[in-house]
Each structure stands twice: as C-alpha cells, then as structure tokens.
Amino acid sequence: MDGQPIRVIVADDHVRAREGIRSILQMDSEFEIVAEGTNGREAVELTGVWMPDLLLMDINMPEMNGLEATKRIKEKYPYVKIIIVTVSDDVADLFEAVKKGAQGYLLKNISPHSWIEYLKAVAGDEAPMSREFAVRLLREFSVKEHKASPKNGLTVREQDILELVAKGLSNREIADRLELSEHTVKNHLKNIMCKLHMENRVQLTRYVYEQEMGWH
Structure with missing residues (x-):
C-alpha cells in the first residue's frame, strides 16, 4: 500500500462486534480505522466522506442491510473494497454479497492472524478465491444481470x-x-x-x- 496505512471503515450494529474488529486491526500498525457505522445507511454515507481502502461490513443490520449497502457503495465507489464479516457461512449469503460487488468475506470466529493476512491480501489485490467458489459464482451470474451504468455514473x-x-x-x-x-x-x-x-x-x-x- 505504498507506505500509506490501509484505511478502514467498520459497519456493524453490535458494539461488541465493532470492539472485536477494532482490537484485531490494532494488532497491526498498517491498519487505520477512520470511521465506524451502525447500519448500512451510515456505511454508505461514511464511505462518501472518508473514501476508505477497505470496508468491513456486517450483513444483518437495521435500516439498510449489508448487502444493499454493498450494492449502493460499489455503484458509487467501485474502487472501495468491501469485505463481508459474518457469523454465517451460508453460501447463498456469500454469493449474494459477491454478486453485489464485495471482494470477499470473513467469518467472525476465525483467528485474528488469519484476518490480518487476508485483509492485507485483499488490500494488495492478492487475495485468492477458491476454485470451487469461483466456479459456483460464475454459474450464478447471467448475461441479463450485466447492465451498463447510465451515462458516466459519476457522482x-x-x-x-x-x-x-x-x-x-x-x-x-x-x-x-x-x-x-x-x-x-x-x-x-x-x-x-x-x-x-x-x-x-x-x-x-x-x-x-x-x-x-x-x-x-
């Protein structure tokens, strides 16, 4: 990341979850949490203000869930990398998240060191996606879902x-x-x-x- 910190926004409606994520990222000085949100709507607004490198997004949140927030953020700010952070390993949820533009996902119960390695890989465009997951994901996409953005789509x-x-x-x-x-x-x-x-x-x-x- 060219010597600059990896700037992160955390969006989760549970205080303890945000505290847990914060404690993990504070283990490595390369990460800097610039803002925290408690729902999807706040995540969208905060992204526009802070333009982070990574956004760690919970799925189940009030007002606007993480999947809808992911879709809106990627439409406006395609450069921002979004990682879904969840307790569920439900493949349907993960497919839906990636289809809406998320770069990957983390399960809340895996080890902190795995988090650090994975997030650095995503930030550096080096995160691998398993062959099985990639094949199944490709099957989920259809031509009709690929729509061009209106005009130039710029904010x-x-x-x-x-x-x-x-x-x-x-x-x-x-x-x-x-x-x-x-x-x-x-x-x-x-x-x-x-x-x-x-x-x-x-x-x-x-x-x-x-x-x-x-x-x-």
Missing part, C-alpha cells in the same frame, strides 16, 4: 474532480481547492478511472474535452 464530487484534472491540477492542488485530503482525491480518481474504463490523467482530460460536458 457530483467525481465530476468536480474530473474537471479539475482536465484543467491540469495535481492531486495536491485539487485537494486544496476542494478541501479534501490528497489520499481522498487519489481514491476518487481511482473510482473515476474504474467507471470510465481509463488508465491515466491524459485519457481523462481527453474524455472531458471530447464530451464537452460543461458542468459549470
């Missing part, structure tokens, strides 16, 4: 950042202009490039001029 904040990129501003300059942290801007840019299927700032700038979006 208002992402549109603002994209326009400033097109004007030649650096991440630091964008952060100062929008009163954000440089890390937040960097993660927003990863979201933007993921949504627009682009790889660098040059492509983003050309896209803005070709589209003549005129947001302001």
Whole structure:
C-alpha cells in the first residue's frame, strides 16, 4: 500500500462486534480505522466522506442491510473494497454479497492472524478465491444481470474532480481547492478511472474535452 496505512471503515450494529474488529486491526500498525457505522445507511454515507481502502461490513443490520449497502457503495465507489464479516457461512449469503460487488468475506470466529493476512491480501489485490467458489459464482451470474451504468455514473464530487484534472491540477492542488485530503482525491480518481474504463490523467482530460460536458 505504498507506505500509506490501509484505511478502514467498520459497519456493524453490535458494539461488541465493532470492539472485536477494532482490537484485531490494532494488532497491526498498517491498519487505520477512520470511521465506524451502525447500519448500512451510515456505511454508505461514511464511505462518501472518508473514501476508505477497505470496508468491513456486517450483513444483518437495521435500516439498510449489508448487502444493499454493498450494492449502493460499489455503484458509487467501485474502487472501495468491501469485505463481508459474518457469523454465517451460508453460501447463498456469500454469493449474494459477491454478486453485489464485495471482494470477499470473513467469518467472525476465525483467528485474528488469519484476518490480518487476508485483509492485507485483499488490500494488495492478492487475495485468492477458491476454485470451487469461483466456479459456483460464475454459474450464478447471467448475461441479463450485466447492465451498463447510465451515462458516466459519476457522482457530483467525481465530476468536480474530473474537471479539475482536465484543467491540469495535481492531486495536491485539487485537494486544496476542494478541501479534501490528497489520499481522498487519489481514491476518487481511482473510482473515476474504474467507471470510465481509463488508465491515466491524459485519457481523462481527453474524455472531458471530447464530451464537452460543461458542468459549470
């Protein structure tokens, strides 16, 4: 993670569960918990504010469950990696979570050291998915479920950042202009490039001029 801490949001409606997760992550200085939520709606809101690297999400929560929150977050912020944390190893729940965009899952009863290793692997894009799970998951997907996002799917904040990129501003300059942290801007840019299927700032700038979006 290029020397930066792995920034984490924890969403669970049980105080003890959040305390347990916090105690595990505090075992390793590479993790930094930036916020905690008690339901899916808070998880969505906090993600927009903090733009974490990882979000640890419980499934059964009030107001909005973890599966719906996962779907909404991945639609808005595809770069954010979501790990479902659950006491259940019900395959149907896990399939549903991954179909909605989660990168993986952790069972609450496995050892803390396994948690640390797994979360670091996910954060570094190295987490393996078992062959059996991958095959079963592929069978669950169907062509009709693959829908293109409307227009470019960017949020208002992402549109603002994209326009400033097109004007030649650096991440630091964008952060100062929008009163954000440089890390937040960097993660927003990863979201933007993921949504627009682009790889660098040059492509983003050309896209803005070709589209003549005129947001302001």
